[in-house]
Amino acid sequence: RKQAAALVKDGISVSLASNAATEKGIDVPCPVEWSMLIANQSSAMDRIGYPCIHGAGTTHLDSFAHVFFDGKMWNGYPVAGVVTMDHGAGKNSILTMKSGIVTRGVLYDIPKLKGVDYLELGTRIFPEDLEAWEKKAGVKAGAGDALLLRWGRWTRRARLGPWPINEGMAGLDNSVIPWLKKRDIAILGWETPDYAPHPAGDLPPSSVHNFALTILGIHLLDRADFDAVSEAAAARNRWEFMLTIAPLPIPRGTGSPVNPIAMF
Template identity: 30%
Template sequence: MIPPGAAGRDVASPTLPSHVEEVRARVSNWGRWGDDDQRGCANLLDAAAARRGSVSVRTGERFSLALDLGPDGPQVGQPAHRTNPTLEMLIVNQRDRHAPGVWVSSDDAVHMSTCAGTHIDTLAHVAYDGLLWNGFPASSISTETGATVCGAETLSPIVTRGIVVDLPRLRGVAGLDEIDPGYAVGGADLDEALDAAGLTPEPGDVLLVRTGDIRHLHAGDRTRYALGDGYRFPGPSLGSVEWIHGHDIAGVFTDTYAYEAFPPPSPDWSDTLCVHMLHIRDMGLLQGQSWDLEALSAACAEAGRSDVLLVAAPEPIVGATSAPVAPVAVL
């Protein structure tokens, strides 16, 4: 996610910029759930959170928040190793000659990046200063075994109240990029959205942050969606991190490719991915990208509500640092 103009800048320094360090010191959850904890804020997804989510069900209308997994997905080669799913047919209308009956079957296989489409990042996804979430060493990830701690198999199924934060609709625009392609969502924005919805966040809630950016993907402009407008993306900013921590939010999921606002706060980009770093490595927050919130947000606006039951079970791929997921919101 580094634009050409950033080439040549010093990206090797291990020192966290001071303004990010100040926030880290206030939001770190290390040790909160024990020194060996690999779940982070998923510990907030308790029975009370599930019951609160169930209370949000009124009509029973269901919305899939997942993108289709196929060759027209959002991957365009940045980063270069991320690929859209490719399907390989292993057998087509064949039958097992050792089995009785007249049936035939087809089998297939898929190759894809674990974060190719709608996904959740694990707590092994981002590190700095040689450490992952809760102080686990970044060296616990290897090319042979993947993540030996905090892999996708440690992610919890999500059953809780989801709060739809629809800032474009609140602003009267189709997408936040109509205001500013790099719109930085801060704590004041979240307060405004929650006040407008008449909701008070509670521990274990998750935020479904709609920026409207995914409409570019739906319109067929994959490059605009994946690379932004000159590498500018709307999304949660450093100014939202303490709000999320202070309200004990369990997860934040967005409809963007980059997840967080770009460009980062510092002109020299020394704080690139600061929201990723603080959310995942320091807070243990569940986060994910490319969640399709368009149909859900329209239904919520029509119904005059922002609370839903969210059910999402990430694929428990052992050692993976991200996990595909097909979330469902129920009104």
């Protein structure tokens, strides 16, 4: 945390969150619920509900109680009797991060590497792409860092309009999995709810997403928006910064909406 704080030079903060989607759309099948409760001359109150924390409605952080492999979650905890419909997650809930996350964030801007505004749907990102970016930008994510991977989802949406995410997006090839293990990062951030390209071809669905949470012990930051931080980083030619993430303290929760903040 002290090393991350030392990266703050200009006192500039940038949000990495996408705006909460409160209306259903072709790329938002399960929106955030929002309605006004009171609106008069003396006060106003509203109601906010998250029926699908892990969906396409909001930027969110996954806990290790989100997905499982062979009946177990990260650190070998059995799922049976530990995660239930009545009581939620008895282990690895989002409450373990109540004190927040402060770490070094490193932006990997693959469209800038390729000289394009955004990657085409179905594009696979390989370890060679990540290492080429490191050479170009002069940064490298390592142990305890947050690797934030931009493919240009929001730039494409602004240009061409929304589209069903499950029908097309760029994503990580499975060869990235051992690369992530070697780097020993703590957080992987992405611009959509899944990390696999669509169409996926021969890749099993959600393989990087599920492997990261259950086997590698990497927390996932989903549906982030890296366009603004890309501009801020490019203006300074500095692709590392202090990153803070503060999940809501939800007992037994499997994830939380978040507003990650980059500090330059």
